[in-house]
Amino acid sequence: MAKIKLKHFVRRKGGKHTYWMPTPKMVEAGFSPVPCGPDGPDAWKIAQEWEDRWQAYRKGITRSPAARRYPIGSVGDAFERYRQTKTWAALKPRTREDWERGWTWIEPFFGDRPPARITFEIIDAWYHGLLKKHGVDKAYRAMKTWRSLYRVMSGMQLCGVGQDPSLGIRRKTPPGRSETWSEGEAVRFVKGAWREGYRGLACIVAVAWDTSFSPVDVRSLTPGHAVEAREDWGFLIRRGKTDEAAFGTLSLRTQRLVLTYLDGLGVTILDDAPMFRTRGYAPGPKGGRPRAGVPYTKDSLVDDFADVRRLVFGPDEKRRLMDMRRSGSVEANAGGGALEAISAKMGNSIDRSKRLQKVYMPVNLAAVRAADEARRKGRRLLGMEQNKAKKLKLAAGKKLKPTRGGTRSA
Structure with missing residues (x-):
């Protein structure tokens, strides 16, 4: 039988046992x-398979080595099988990320x-150990992933x-x-953001405020999403998380901002290309390599938003871009906006029956306009509300007289 040479393939004395043996770095x-069995074509095939996995990981082709071989029928084996299915491939990227993060807390134990x-008893000890060491958030995510798995x-x-034995545990949220x-x-x-050169970010924040779109939906906007209906101009999308249709209208101020930004790019953005980009880099007095702006990713958007937030509001400010979506619903609710209108504005179903929302409350321009008007009304009411509740002492002999909307001391 011919002998071949394979990297990290080790033959024990006599050739009865062979292994694919990783280095300490690996x-x-x-x-x-990895035991490969008796020396021969079958063993060579196993060794080559694991060598290919290592090379793919080393070159950055795969995100994780996926190198550990779990016993057949184990939790790890089940998760590996699940990740090879079309069901897994059909999950939204954010959902797969949530699974992977939860799995990091499950894998070492199970x-x-x-x-x-x-x-x-085993699952109870695992959960409360995570709760004590890593806090509510990580323990919650780990338990959520376990129950889905x-x-x-x-x-x-x-x-x-x-x-599922975990159903006997009352999970902290x-x-x-x-x-x-x-x-x-x-x-x-x-x-x-505009003054500091983060012009793509300035547009993202302005559009997010007007439309109540989520950060991922705003940074993914393309010229092909732009639509015009009478005097309204905005973006018609299908939300990345729920696949619901949503129409986001823009104020005149934001319209001018976006058009000015696009004119200043100096290039024509294709209909299916993301519009808003990082600021890039222009060489200063010390030189350097120029770098053009690129479409925002999740991480670059988070980093740039944090940099501008620190410049404008100081290091103690911790609010995020996602909170602007909540701000829109708070304003619309304060202005008396109906749930149906708010649902159409935000592109989701906010009452108990999502199926009925989809059937009886499709996205329409009239509902979006109603939500916009409710937001403006709520904004005015929130701005006028300056009175704060203060302690009222109720004591015997103290005279109180009624006031409009409540009581006050005489």
Whole structure:
């Protein structure tokens, strides 16, 4: 039998046992020794497969080594099988990211274990250990991923349907965000970003404020999304998260801002190309390599937003771009906007029955205009509201007389 040479392929004395043996650097990256069996074509094939995986990881072709071999029927094996399915491929990128983040807390404890042998006591110790060491947010995410994965594993017939031991644990939920921006703060941010050269970011913030689109929907806008209806000009999209249709109208101020930005690019943006870009880099007195702006990604948008936020509002400000979406609904609600109008404005279903929302409240321009008007009305009311509640002492003998909308001291 011919002998061939393979990287990291080791033959034990006598050739009865062979291994694909990673170096210490490869072990740090997550790769482990792999038994290949007796020396021969089958062993060579296994070794070459793992060598190809290492090379793909080393060159950055794959995000993770996916190098660990889990026992058949284990939790890790089930997750690897799930990630090879068309169901996994059909998930939204953000959803897959959530699964991957949750898996990082599951894998060290349960990767090698059969799911049917994981008891309530084991899962209880795991969850409360995460809760104590890493806090509510990470423990919540890990438990959320576990429960979703358990349903997949039950579908694979690796464990009983409806017998998830984690259901006996009352999971703590992290508090939801409640921060909002005011119109004046949004204007200050846009002006600060424009002055500092973050003109694509300035447009993103202005559009996000007017349309109540999510950050990912705004940074993904293209010229092909622009539509005009009578005096209104804006963007018609399908939301990336829910695939719901949404029409976002722009104020005259934002329209001028976007058109000025596009005119200043000096190039024509294709109908299917993202419009808003990073500021790039122009060499200063010390020189350097010029760099043109590129379409915003999730990370670059977060970084640039944080830089401008710090310049305009100081280092203690922690509100995010996503909070502007909530600001729009707060204004519309304060102005008496109907749920149907707000739903059409935001491109989601905010009451209990999403199916009925889709059937009976399709996106329409009249509803979007109603939500815009409610926002303007609510903005005025919120700006006029300056009275703050203060302690009222109710004591015997103290005279009070009624006031409009409440009581006050005599």
